[in-house]
Amino acid sequence: MFELKDISLKYENEMVFDKLSLSIKSDEKITLLGVNGSGKSTLLKLLNAIVFPRNGELIFEDNKITKSFLQNRKNNLYFRKNVGLCFQNTDAMLFNPTVYDEIAFGPRQLGFDDIDARVKNYAALFELENLLGVTPFKLSGGQKQKVALASVMAISPKVLLLDEPTSALDPRSTAKFLDILSSLNICTVTATHNLAIAPELGKRVVILDEKGKIIFDGDGKNGYEIDMLIKAGLVITRT
Amino acid sequence: MLVVVFSLTVSLSYCTVLFWQNKPFLNYFLTVNMRSLDMVMLTLLFGMRVNIYDAFSFSKDLSFLIILSVSKTLTLQRAYAEYILALKSRTIKKPSQNEIYGFLGSAIAGFLDKSLRESKENYEAMKSRGFSV
Numbered sequence: 538m539f540e541l542k543d544i545s546l547k548y549e550n551e552m553v554f555d556k557l558s559l560s561i562k563s564d565e566k567i568t569l570l571g572v573n574g575s576g577k578s579t580l581l582k583l584l585n586a587i588v589f590p591r592n593g594e595l596i597f598e599d600n601k602i603t604k605s606f607l608q609n610r611k612n613n614l615y616f617r618k619n620v621g622l623c624f625q626n627t628d629a630m631l632f633n634p635t636v637y638d639e640i641a642f643g644p645r646q647l648g649f650d651d652i653d654a655r656v657k658n659y660a661a662l663f664e665l666e667n668l669l670g671v672t673p674f675k676l677s678g679g680q681k682q683k684v685a686l687a688s689v690m691a692i693s694p695k696v697l698l699l700d701e702p703t704s705a706l707d708p709r710s711t712a713k714f715l716d717i718l719s720s721l722n723i724c725t726v727t728a729t730h731n732l733a734i735a736p737e738l739g740k741r742v743v744i745l746d747e748k749g750k751i752i753f754d755g756d757g758k759n760g761y762e763i764d765m766l767i768k769a770g771l772v773i774t775r776t
Numbered sequence: 777m778l779v780v781v782f783s784l785t786v787s788l789s790y791c792t793v794l795f796w797q798n799k800p801f802l803n804y805f806l807t808v809n810m811r812s813l814d815m816v817m818l819t820l821l822f823g824m825r826v827n828i829y830d831a832f833s834f835s836k837d838l839s840f841l842i843i844l845s846v847s848k849t850l851t852l853q854r855a856y857a858e859y860i861l862a863l864k865s866r867t868i869k870k871p872s873q874n875e876i877y878g879f880l881g882s883a884i885a886g887f888l889d890k891s892l893r894e895s896k897e898n899y900e901a902m903k904s905r906g907f908s909v
Contacts, residue, residue, distance in 0.1 A: 585904055610908070624897065628847075629897035630901040631847065632840060632843050632898055647905075
C-alpha cells in the first residue's frame with residue numbers, strides 16, 4: 538500500500554531521515570516506537586503528504602505522491618479520502634465553531650453525502666453526543682483528543698495514521714479506544730513512546746533511534762529484545 | 777482596569793495641555809469619556825447578544841478566520857495565565873523590574889513562536905482533511 542524508498546528529509550532545518558525505506562501492506566497494524574525527536578511525527582506527516590522528502594520516493598497504491606500529484610484536485614481527493622492523520626497536538630486540529638462541524642469538516646471537504654450519519658456515528662463511538670454543540674477549544678484535553686480522533690475516523694480512510702492517540706485519554710477511554718482500533722479492518726500506523734500499550738497498537742513494530750534510523754522492524758510480540766529498547770532510548774538502565 | 781488607566785492617561789494628558797493653553801477642557805473630558813463608555817458598552821452588548829460564529833457563518837473563509845483567531849487568542853490567554861502562575865510558584869522573592877522585563881520579553885517571544893508554529897500546524901491539519909484554497 539505504502540512504499541517509502543530511500544527517503545531523506547530535512548524538517549525545520551534538521552536532518553530527520555537519511556535514506557529511510559519502509560514498506561506497509563494494506564492490512565497491517567504498525568506500532569511506531571521512538572523517543573521524543575526520533576522522527577515519529579515527521580514520518581506520519583510524510584506518509585500523509587503534509588511534508589515532502591528532499592530525496593527519495595513516496596508511493597501509495599502505485600502512485601508516486603508528490604506536490605504536483607496532489608495539486609490535481611482529483612488526485613488530492615483520492616489521497617485525502619484514503620489516508621487520514623490524527624495530529625499529536627490536537628489543538629491544531631480543532632478550528633470549527635462546534636464539535637459537530639469539527640467532525641463534519643473532513644467529510645464535507647471530501648464531498649461525502651452522508652455527513653450527518655457519519656458525525657452521529659463517530660460522536661457516539663467516542664461518547665461525544667452531548668458535546669456536539671460545544672466549541673471544541675473549550676473542551677478538556679481528553680475530550681479534545683476524542684474529537685480529533687472522531688474527526689479523522691469520520692473520513693473512513695483506508696490508512697489511519699495516529700500520533701500519540703492516547704496521550705490525553707484516561708485509562709477507561711484508552712481501553713475503549715484500543716478496542717475501537719482493534720475492531721477496525723484497515724491499515725493503521727500508530728506512533729507512541731508508551732510501551733505499556735504498544736503491543737496492543739499493532740503486531741508489527743518499527744523502532745526509530747534518536748537519529749531517525751529504523752533499528753528494528755518486525756513482529757512486536759516476540760521480535761525485539763530489551764537491548765533494542767535501550768538502544769532506542771525507550772528503556773533506561775539505572776545503577 | 778487597563779481601560780480605566782488608558783482612558784485616564786489619554787484624558788489627563790490632553791486636559792493638561794489644554795489647561796496650559798488656557799482653553800476649556802471639561803467639555804472635551806466629558807465628551808471623550810462618554811464616547812468611550814458608549815463604545816465599550818455597545819461592544820459588550822454586541823458580544824452578549826450576538827453569536828459571533830453565527831454572524832459570520834455566511835462566509836466559510838470568514839468563519840474559519842474568526843474561529844482560528846478566537847481559539848488562538850483563548851489558547852494564548854490560557855498559556856499566559858499558566859505562565860504567570862508557573863512564574864509565581866517558582867519565585868521566592870519579588871523579582872526586580874529588570875527581571876520582570878526579561879520574563880515578559882521571553883514570554884512574548886515564546887508566544888509569538890508558539891503562535892507561528894501552531895498556525896502552520898493548523899493549516900497542515902486542514903490540508904490533511906481535504907481543505908484546499
